[in-house]
Amino acid sequence: MSGSLFDKTGNATWAQCPACDYWFHVAPALLALETVDLICPDCAKPFAPADAKAMIGD
C-alpha cells in the first residue's frame, strides 16, 4: 500500500559540497534559515544552501 502510515520513508537531508563533492547530513531547520551558510565538514568551505552541488531529501 503506497503512502501508508507504515511506509519507511527516511528522515535525513543531505547536502553535497560544491567545492569537494563531500556529502554531509544537514537539518531542515538549518536549510530553512536560508541566510546561514552551511559549512563542509570535509574541506571547511562555507556555502549558501542554494549553492549546494546537490541535495537529497530536502
Added chain:
Amino acid sequence: MTDLRSYLNEIDNLVFRPDQPVSVVQEITALQHAMAAKSTNPAIFVRQPILPDGGISDMPVLTNLFASRELAAKALGIDDHRNSAKAMANLSSKAIDPVVVDAADAPVREIVEEGEAANLLSLPALRQHEGDAGHYVTCGHVVTYDPDTGIDNMGIQRLWVRGEKLLGCYMLETSHNMLNLQKFWARGEPCPVAIWVGHHPAVEMGAQAKLGYPESHWDVAGGALGEALRVVPSVTHGEKIMVPADAEIVIEGFLPPNRIEAEGPFAEFSGYQGPQIPNPVVEVTCITRRRDAIYHDCGSGLADHLVPDNMGMEGAIYALARQVAPSLINVHVPVSGRRFHAYLQFKDPKPGEARDAMMAAIAFRRLKAVYAFDDDIDIFDDREAMWAIATRVQWHRDLMKLDGLTLAPLDPSAPATGKTITKAAIDATLPAAPKPGQPKPVAPRNRVSDAALAAAEAVLDGIDTTGWPS
C-alpha cells in the same frame, strides 16, 4: 581538596596509560571503541596526544572516565551501581552550598590567557569520529545565568573548536542555558558564558542533575562530592559567573546576540551522526587553566558519554514513577537503549501498578519505551530482560502505545516532520500469586540449586578459560 587528579590517584590501577603517542584525530576514540568491544572500561590517560599538525601536545588527554558504571557509582559514594536510581533520586537532598575562594587559591587560575593570548587551538580537543565537523570540546560544562534573577545554570554541551577564539555551541531548544541566552538576546545583549573542563567525577555527575529553572547546580554538585565545592569568580564575568576553583580548564566568553551559524555534523549519543544544525557561537575572551592541566574528553555515543547521564535519568525516573507505584524497587536506563529505554523493576506489584508506573515514567522526554519486570529478572543484564520479554509478554495484552508525546531529542528514527511521537510501554511482569507465599500461576523458571552452582564454580575455579569458544 578533592579534584580530578586526586580521583585519578585513587583509581590509579584502573587507568590505562598507553606508552606511545596517540592521535587526537579518531585514534583516542578508536581506543574506546576497541575496549568497549572487549567489554573492558578503564579510564584512558594519553600522555602524548598527537595534534593535527603532527606535534605532541603538552597537555595529556583523559577519556573513558565514565565508561564503567561501577567506577561512576563509586565516585559518587554509591557502593553498588545497581543502587544508583535511589541514590540519584536523593541527590538534591544532599546539597551543600559552595564556598567562594580567592583567585590566588584557585589552581585553575595558575595560567590566565586573556585577549590575544587566549587560544583554543592549544587544547588537545579530539576529532572523534568520521564525519564530525571538526575538533570538539565534549566535556565542557557550560555555565550561563538568568539575567532576571542572577541564578546560574550549568549543562554539558558539545562545542566545536572553530578557531583560536570561536566555538560553535550546541544548545538544545528546551535547555535552561537556551532560556538564559534568549533572555539576554531579547535585551539585545550578548549572553555571558563560562565553560569548565575537568573535575572530580562526582562534581561532573552532580552538575548534570535534572533541576528546575532557574536553579543553580553548584550545591547539588557539592552534595555529590560530599563537601562544599570551591568556586571562584570568572575573570571575564566576575561573580556573575562562578567557576570551580579546582577545575582543570575554564574557557570564558560571550554568545553574541542573534549570531547563528552552522554547527555539526557530530556523532551523537544515539550511535548515529547528528546533522549540521543552526546554533549560537561563543566568542572567547579568556582561557584559564592549571599549569599541568589535564584535558578531559568524553567519547560521544560510547558508554563514557551515556553512563553518567543515564544514571541521572534513573534517579529522575525512579522519583517520577515511585510516586504512583510503591512496589517499584529499581530503574535501569541501559546503555544498549542509549537514552531511549528504561527498565522498571517491581516487587509484587498490585494489579495495574506496573502500568501506572510506566505511564509516569514514559513522560520523561527522552524515553521512547519503558519496560516492567519482576524482581527475579536482573534488569542490569539485557539477556535477562529480553528473555522476560520473550516469555512473559502477550502483545495483545501487555503492549501499550501512547500517541502524541514529546519527541526524544536526536532520535535518528523520528519522523522528518511533526513534533510528537508514539511511545510504548511493555509489561513483562508475571501475574500475581493468588495469595502471599503461594507460587505465581505460571510455569516455574529452570534453575539449578545454589549448592550445585557453588560446586560448579569450584570446578571452574582457577581454570584458564582463555581461548575457549564464546
